Amino acid sequence: xxxxxxxxxxxxxxxxxxxxxxGCGFPQIIRIVLMAAKDPVVVIAATGCLExxxxxxxxxxxxxxxxxxxxENAAATASGVEAAYEALLRKGKLKGKINxxxxxxxxxxxxIGFQSLSGAMERGHNLLYVCYNNxxxxxxxxxRSGATPRGASTTTEPAGKVRQGKVRPRKDLTAIMAAHDLxxxxxxxxxxxxxxxxxxxxxxSIEGPKFLNVLQPCRLGWPYKPELTFELGRLAVQTAIWPxxxxxxxxxKLTMKPREKKPITEFMKHQDRFxxxxxxxxxxxxxDLQTEVDRNWQTxxxxxxxAGQAGGEGGSK
Amino acid sequence: MPTAAKTGNEAMAEAMRQINPDVxxxxxxxxxxxxxxxxxxxxxxxxxxxxxxPVESEHSAMSACVGASAAGARVMTGTSSQGLxxxxxxxxxxxxLRLPIIMSDxxxxxxxxxxxxxxxxxxxxxxxxxxxxxxxxxxxxxxxNLIQAVRIAEHPKVxxxxxxxxxGFIISHCLEKIEILEDAQAKQFVGERKAExxxxxxxxxxxxxxxxxxxxxxxxxxxxAEAMRQASQHILEIAKEFExxxxxxxxLIENYKLDDAEIAIVALGxxxxxxxxxxxELRSKGVKAGLLKIRVFRPFPAEALAKALANVAAVAxxxxxxxxxxxxxxxxxxxxxxxxxKTKAPKLINYVYGLGGRDxxxxxxxxxxxxxxxxxxxxxxxxxxxxx
Numbered sequence: 219x220x221x222x223x224x225x226x227x228x229x230x231x232x233x234x235x236x237x238x239x240x241g242c243g244f245p246q247i248i249r250i251v252l253m254a255a256k257d258p259v260v261v262i263a264a265t266g267c268l269e270x271x272x273x274x275x276x277x278x279x280x281x282x283x284x285x286x287x288x289x290e291n292a293a294a295t296a297s298g299v300e301a302a303y304e305a306l307l308r309k310g311k312l313k314g315k316i317n318x319x320x321x322x323x324x325x326x327x328x329x330i331g332f333q334s335l336s337g338a339m340e341r342g343h344n345l346l347y348v349c350y351n352n353x354x355x356x357x358x359x360x361x362r363s364g365a366t367p368r369g370a371s372t373t374t375e376p377a378g379k380v381r382q383g384k385v386r387p388r389k390d391l392t393a394i395m396a397a398h399d400l401x402x403x404x405x406x407x408x409x410x411x412x413x414x415x416x417x418x419x420x421x422x423s424i425e426g427p428k429f430l431n432v433l434q435p436c437r438l439g440w441p442y443k444p445e446l447t448f449e450l451g452r453l454a455v456q457t458a459i460w461p462x463x464x465x466x467x468x469x470x471k472l473t474m475k476p477r478e479k480k481p482i483t484e485f486m487k488h489q490d491r492f493x494x495x496x497x498x499x500x501x502x503x504x505x506d507l508q509t510e511v512d513r514n515w516q517t518x519x520x521x522x523x524x525a526g527q528a529g530g531e532g533g534s535k
Numbered sequence: 536m537p538t539a540a541k542t543g544n545e546a547m548a549e550a551m552r553q554i555n556p557d558v559x560x561x562x563x564x565x566x567x568x569x570x571x572x573x574x575x576x577x578x579x580x581x582x583x584x585x586x587x588x589p590v591e592s593e594h595s596a597m598s599a600c601v602g603a604s605a606a607g608a609r610v611m612t613g614t615s616s617q618g619l620x621x622x623x624x625x626x627x628x629x630x631x632l633r634l635p636i637i638m639s640d641x642x643x644x645x646x647x648x649x650x651x652x653x654x655x656x657x658x659x660x661x662x663x664x665x666x667x668x669x670x671x672x673x674x675x676x677x678x679x680n681l682i683q684a685v686r687i688a689e690h691p692k693v694x695x696x697x698x699x700x701x702x703g704f705i706i707s708h709c710l711e712k713i714e715i716l717e718d719a720q721a722k723q724f725v726g727e728r729k730a731e732x733x734x735x736x737x738x739x740x741x742x743x744x745x746x747x748x749x750x751x752x753x754x755x756x757x758x759x760a761e762a763m764r765q766a767s768q769h770i771l772e773i774a775k776e777f778e779x780x781x782x783x784x785x786x787l788i789e790n791y792k793l794d795d796a797e798i799a800i801v802a803l804g805x806x807x808x809x810x811x812x813x814x815x816e817l818r819s820k821g822v823k824a825g826l827l828k829i830r831v832f833r834p835f836p837a838e839a840l841a842k843a844l845a846n847v848a849a850v851a852x853x854x855x856x857x858x859x860x861x862x863x864x865x866x867x868x869x870x871x872x873x874x875x876x877k878t879k880a881p882k883l884i885n886y887v888y889g890l891g892g893r894d895x896x897x898x899x900x901x902x903x904x905x906x907x908x909x910x911x912x913x914x915x916x917x918x919x920x921x922x923x
Contacts, residue, residue, distance in 0.1 A: 258737035262602065269744075275751050278742035283734045285605050286744030287628060291598035297588055298560060298602025298610075303735055305557035305586035305608055312735060334598065337591030 219416050220254070228253045229281065231261070236279035237271040241444025243408040243434035243451065244268050244350040248321070250411050251348055251430070252282065254418035257315040261285070262299060264292035264326030267357045268350060290330035293338035293347055296320035300343045317422055318345040324365035325355045328391050332364075339398045339427045346421050346428045352436035353388070360439040364389050367459070369507055370491045372439075377494035382503055387510060395429040396465040402426075404464035404473075407433040409451025413462055413473055420464075433460045441490040453485040458515040463522060470521040479515070482508050536714045536781065543671070543706035546678040546713055547613065547639045547699075548573035552583055553721035554685055556637075557608035557728075560588040560599035565651045566703040567615040567641035574613075593618035597625040597636075604634035605743050607733030609685070612636065615703060616643035616657045623661060629696045630665025630759055632743060635688035635728070636696040638666075639681060642804065642855075643703040644891040652892020653703035655803065656856040658832075659865045665759045667697040667766055668833040670803040674711040677701045679783055680830075682716065685725045686773045693766045695759070702805040704892065716781065724780060763834045770831060787836035789828040790843050792818060796825025798907035799844065799881070801870060802853045803829045806888075806895050813900040824904055829866065837873035844874065849910040850881040851903045855889045863887075863916050882910050886917045893920045 220228075231252040238245055244267065252259050260283040263269045269286045272279040287295040299318050306312040322331055327349040335347060354372050355361035362372040368387040371377035375384045396403045402424045406414040414432060421428040435442070435450040442450060454460035455474060459482055462474040483504070486492035495504050541549060548570050551559070559578075561571040578587045586603075590596045596612050604610045614622065619640055629636050644650040645657050658668060667687060671677040680699040688697040701707050716724065732741050747755055767787060774785035789807070792814050793799055800810050807828040817824040827843055827850075829836070844850055854864020862868060867885035874880040886903060889895045899919050906913050 260606075260734050260737065270746050273742050273745035275745040275747045278745060280742050281740060283737060283740045284742045284744075285602065285734050286746075287598055287601050288624060291595060291625070294590065294595035294598035295602035297590075297595075298558060298599030298604075299606045299734060300602075301558045301560070301586040301588050301599065302603035302606035302608035302610075305584065305603075306606070306735065308586075309557070309584060311607075316735060316737060333591060334595050337595055340591070341588065 219419055222412070225253055225415065231259065231282045232272060232279045233281060237274065238267065239438050239444070241437040241447045243352070243436065243447050246408055246411065247348065247350050247414070247432050247434060250414045251418040252319065254415050255317050255422045257317055258282070259317045259319050260299060262287070262292050262296040262318070262320040264322035264331055265289035266323035266326055268321055268323065270357060289326055291334045292320040292322045292326060292331060293335040296345050296347070297338040297341065297343045300345050320345060320347045322347070322349055323357070324349060324351040324353060325363045327351070328364035328389060336398065339395065339400055339429065343427055344425055346430065348430045348432060349391070350434045351431055352434045352439060354436070354439050356436045356439040365391065368510070369495050369503060371494060372491070382494060382500060383491070392431045399468065400427050400429060402428040402464070402466055405431045405460065405462060407451045407455050407460055407462060408435060409448045410455060410462060410474060417464060417473070439491070442488045446488055450485065450488060453480070456480045457482045457485045457511065459485055459511055461515065461518055463518065472519070472522045482511050536716065538712055538714050540710050541674055541678070541713050542569070542708050542710050543674040543677045543701040544569035544641070544708065545573060546674040547681055547701070548577070549715060550678050550681040551611055552577050553716065553718055554609070554611065554682070554725050555583045555722070556585055556611040558586045558588065558600070558603035558610045559612065560590050560596045560603065560610070561612045561614065562590050562593045562596050562618060564593070564615045564618040566643060566707045567613050567618070567639065569707070570613040570639050593621040594625065597622040597629065600636045601625060601629050601632065601634060604629070604636050605632060605734045607728070607730035607735055609728040610636050611638070613639035613641070615641040616645055619657045619661060620645060623664070626661055626664035626666055626696070628744070631755060633694040633762070634696060635694055637681070637684050637688050638696070638698040640698045640700045641703045641707045642700050650891040651703070653705050654855045654890045654892065658698070658700050659856040659858065661698070662833055662865065665695060665763065666833060667695050667831070669697065669699045669831055670829065671699060671701050671706060672805060672807045672828065673706060674709070675713040677706060678713055678715065679777065679781070679785065682721060682724060683773050683777050683785070687766070687770050689728050690769045690773070693762055693769050695762050695766060700804070705805040714781065720780060724777070766834050767831070767836065785830065787831040787839050788843060789830060791826035791828065793825035793827055793843055793847070795823055797823040797848045798904055799825040799827055799847045799850050800853060800900070800903060801827045801829065801850060801866065803832065803866065804855065806853055806855065809895055809897060810900050813897055813904060817904060822904070835869050835873070840870060841873050841877050841880070844881050845877065845879040847881040849907040850883050851907055852883060852885050853903070854885060854887045857887045857890070884910060884913050884915055884917060886919050888919045895920065
């Protein structure tokens with residue numbers, strides 16, 4: 219794995235001066251993921267913050283080839299780029315290895331782009347899909363998505379007098395992608411950049427379809443103080459709200475186990491989207507959310523146990 | 536030149552085999568499915584070098600085509616009706632990025648109600664997306680048009696995606712004897728794509744599909760409009776070259792016994808063939824009937840059309856789609872617009888016909904010519920073949 223010292227000497231795939239918010243997490247994701255590649259990359263992006271803030275014509279923040287098509291089709295578009303690469307390579311019109319990398323937000327990945335992603339992954343294209351997951355439609359003004367956690371207030375499922383934000387839990391997209399039987403699926407978070415780097419390096423070393431789901435704190439949509447981005451990315455992991463793990467050829471493995479699992483409120487208390495949960499009367503809901511996180515964490519730990527050690531209460535009595 | 540018995544779908548698949556595109560991304564839909572099925576068998580048998588992407592939807596088919604074409608590949612797809620409708624969102628992105636994607640579109644009625652048979656509603660609804668649209672009268676034209684479409688789409692002064700259509704079942708499934716180019720001749724005619732920019736040129740990185748705000752969007756759309764204006768002359772140049780190879784003559788429109796015609800029908804697709812039979816019959820009886828067939832609907836050949844119809848007294852425009860404008864079908868409104876302000880122009884009436892595969896008979900066409908002989912008594916907007 220590249221050291222931090224080596225990493226800072228590599229050419230950045232994007233320039234400064236792009237228009238992402240101060241404290242935005244995705245420029246880190248772009249840089250860490252793409253700088254992990256030994257060979258040239260081409261980038262395909264879904265409509266969203268990342269595309270909007272880096273490519274306002276006639277300016278572009280990209281030092282590498284970049285294609286934006288539409289909102290829901292980054293994976294399908296990337297599959298076309300990959301097919302073209304394979305065809306042109308075979309016909310001798312191209313030389314050398316090129317990595318095809320697609321980026322989509324959680325809206326473009328969990329929701330509107332879900333079919334396109336599932337199809338491209340099932341077909342087995344040699345590409346890496348990275349979801350920069352800020353748990354909502356932040357580009358259009360903080361609407362709920364399938365990645366928005368239960369209890370979070372968004373502009374389309376707000377907390378009010380009788381409702382306490384999102385009613386349903388988010389879907390577990392990383393597990394859904396693992397169910398596609400891909401050679402490599404992993405969950406990462408902005409706060410743990412060396413973990414992300416390692417996962418991206420591993421993804422680039424593997425042939426076939428790869429999926430990374432990277433939690434990206436959004437200072438606009440979660441609102442919090444911009445300087446807390448890394449801290450929140452780390453707290454999400456330390457509370458087990460967003461565990462770091464990978465699934466390599468069907469084998470589940472934790473890549474970071476918190477020394478001490480913190481209560482979820484440690485993560486939530488910094489963010490306005492959860493503020494209503496701390497009001498009197500919501501104690502039960504908050505406890506419920508903690509139970510839900512604990513249960514999911516336990517399930518994940520069981521999946522990550524070496525073979526033969528899983529079982530628990532459902533096992534032989 | 537070799538001849539073979541081919542359905543419209545087989546003819547288009549055969550053209551695709553000879554074109555040997557770098558990438559094909561497609562999804563099955565009646566009545567276009569066979570094109571993809573036959574092409575998949577070419578891939579399975581190693582008859583083409585194509586990277587074939589069996590996508591999970593037409594939306595992804597067109598999305599993959601955009602990705603592959605932006606990467607510098609020669610790209611083809613095929614679809615129909617709902618499939619084309621599912622692509623609509625991406626069609627203007629393909630033209631705005633100036634990607635010469637080539638599509639076989641088998642005309643089929645749009646739902647609802649759901650129907651699998653021919654009309655032109657799918658293609659007509661896609662007329663304003665910056666795609667060149669070429670209609671075919673039969674399997675031979677479907678083959679010839681698809682071969683020419685590669686050159687048209689990729690012409691450096693055009694660089695616009697191009698769709699070639701056939702009429703669902705009527706052409707797509709009807710067996711005809713057609714002439715086919717030798718493989719080497721077809722290969723030479725279509726040549727290789729030379730993309731000016733490619734996403735895969737990592738030494739010269741480009742940003743494609745950038746956000747275009749009010750200060751640039753308009754200029755970029757103007758470039759598409761200008762390319763469409765320029766396209767006609769290049770379509771004609773390529774047709775001329777094709778004629779030198781095959782002896783088969785193509786234009787933007789086809790005038791059939793129109794020079795001295797007093798009454799005429801304007802039609803697209805297979806109905807043109809039916810109309811030719813009736814024109815011949817009427818001519819044998821001394822009636823000066825004629826046909827104007829529109830081959831290229833986008834760009835719309837307004838000047839050629841106005842000139843060809845200038846000396847005709849009465850014209851019926853046949854629309855195999857309704858635009859629900861309450862002002863006639865899409866072909867009618869285009870032609871009215873083309874004739875506006877001309878000192879010499881025919882009287883014009885419109886028929887919407889054949890929706891959802893309603894059969895178009897010789898008698899129907901006879902009826903239209905008969906109406907034209909008393910055009911002063913006819914309403915402007917008419918139907919035939921429907922229970923009113």
